[in-house]
Amino acid sequence: MVVPSHPHPADGPVRAGIPEHGRIPRYYAVKVRLLELIGELGEGATLPTERELSERYDVSRASIRQAVSELVLEGKLRRRQGSGTFVAPPKLVQRLSLGSYTESLRQEGLEPARTLITLEHRPADPGLAGELQLVPGEDVIHLERVLLADGERIGLESTYLVSSRFPALMDVFDPEESLYACLRDQLGVVFEGAEERVETVLATPREALLIGTNPALPMLLVHRVSWEPGGKPFERVRSLFRGDRLSFSTRL
Template identity: 65%
Template sequence: MEKNLQGHRPGSPVRSGIPEHGRIPKYYAVKARIADLLDELGEGGTLPTERDLAERYEVSRETVRQALRELLLEGRLRRSGRGTVVAGPKLEQPLSLASYTEGVRRQGRRPGRQLIGLEQFRCPPDLAPGIGAEPGEPVWHLERVLLADDERVGLESTYVRVARAPRLDVDFQPDSSFYGYLRDSLGISFGEADEKLETVLATPREALLIGTPPALPMLLIHRFSRDQDGRPLERVRSLYRGDRFSFTTRLRAE
């Protein structure tokens, strides 16, 4: 336990999260010891029960439970059936114009999407400028659950003018890349996009669709995209599990 409580491993928080006065909560000390156990078990390894951990570290089950809650929120653990197992590394999604499909494939995972709904509605005034529509014009709303190796990891809502993709409900395969469809079937390429990233809690409906507890932190990305000619094209609202995703980007000096 010494390396977790007093040392500093590369990539870990400074002083491993210990306050300057050196006193740490009991649950945090247990969390550090369980983290070492996870390294020993390896990805997919089954964690001992709360009772066994409480006896091993000579603490209450509530102390163990609090440590496990944090490890679950951080994505170090995941529920599997009636047990808890060591989770694999988080998916790294680039902040770029590459699609979700391309980003997941680059990491050797199998991307997928599950259709929730595809419907038309009249464009409200607040949405119109972002997708280049007139208020009241027909707009598509495409909603899909994001999958990685059949694991539900996010929820994606896409808004685009019906005039830009008039046969979306006929020609598009819902489990495929929307960007690939625009490029290959309609000759529309993406030129640039504005994105905003924030942390949120999922609504009860979103948590049910993604299969997570409502208290799990989510990463929310709002994207407004423009085509190769600079015309507004789509608005996308993407909700990603905070315990399964991290985002990367490369910065350059102007």
């Protein structure tokens, strides 16, 4: 495959893939051409077969396969078993703020929903107790839900709340609705601040099954501890999101 030397809109990403020895990996040059093709085809369109792409770009099917695999991992393409590979829709944007998941998605014009997996009382292990300033073994409320956007599963959220702070939570909270709205409007919680950490991880087999994703796809993990005025923490949240369907934004 010959990569043109004249200026080209794809030169930017091509140059980004040039290693120190100066040779462009063949699959990466193919990937750039596929990005152009994705833009031309548009959301939901079917990608040509490996054989057709191999003939179009005059490269091996192995190079096509590697380029397509990377674009699937990045969320640019989607594979459907028995149907082919399709151009993926744009990623959803989750704002990093003290607002809730519900509010954030609705600002993007999407309809949030949740599926309850677990709602229980359990003793805090030493790590959780340390984060919530509790004594190990002290009771916490554990809430686990699959998160959806316009009916599509995009994440799994596990929240731990200090039971002694919210003795009436089980009586007033609807697991299909916003937890933060309940805490704020019905239980009088004032959010003073939170500390969040974002990292990339792979889902466990159980998590991948609940979210409906391939365990090999990268996930975005958000770990959050929130506190009320006075600095007393009241919740720890572990949110796992599909890296191919969601990105984060914040204003600094």
